[in-house]
Each structure stands twice: as structure tokens, then as C-alpha cells.
Amino acid sequence: MWRLKIGDGGKDPHIFSTNNFLGRQIWKFDPDAGTAQERIQVEEARLNFYHNRFHNRACGDRIWRFQ
Known part of the structure; x- marks a missing residue:
């Protein structure tokens, strides 16, 4: 399954963001x-x-609908 990963700066002082990533x-x-x-x-x-895949048009949200 797919999981959402939210970005963060971690402990690195050289990585910064003006909008909290x-x-x-x-x-x-x-x-x-x-x-x-x-x-x-x-x-x-x-x-x-x-x-x-060569006969039908792709439906990208089929796996998304399971979740």
C-alpha cells in the first residue's frame, strides 16, 4: 500500500524552510x-x-479506491 511521507528538515542546520516544509x-x-x-x-x-494494459485504457485510481 502507499503511505504519505511528510517532509521535515530533520537535524540538519543547512536545510531550512520559510513555510515549515x-x-x-x-x-x-x-x-x-x-x-x-x-x-x-x-x-x-x-x-x-x-x-x-494494451487493450483497455489505464485507470490510475483503482488501487487508490481499495484504501
């Missing part, structure tokens, strides 16, 4: 997140996309 969010994939059933659903959606 607002807008520095990134999504990181965590393969161990979620329940076993949720991981199975994501894997099925991924395989479905992989096998039909």
Missing part, C-alpha cells in the same frame, strides 16, 4: 502495509492491469 509530501510504497486480504486485492488489480 509545507508542500513537501511524497507517497512511498510499503509492500508490507495492509492486511493480507488487501495485499491480495492490490496484487489482483496489478495483474489485471498488466494483462490488459
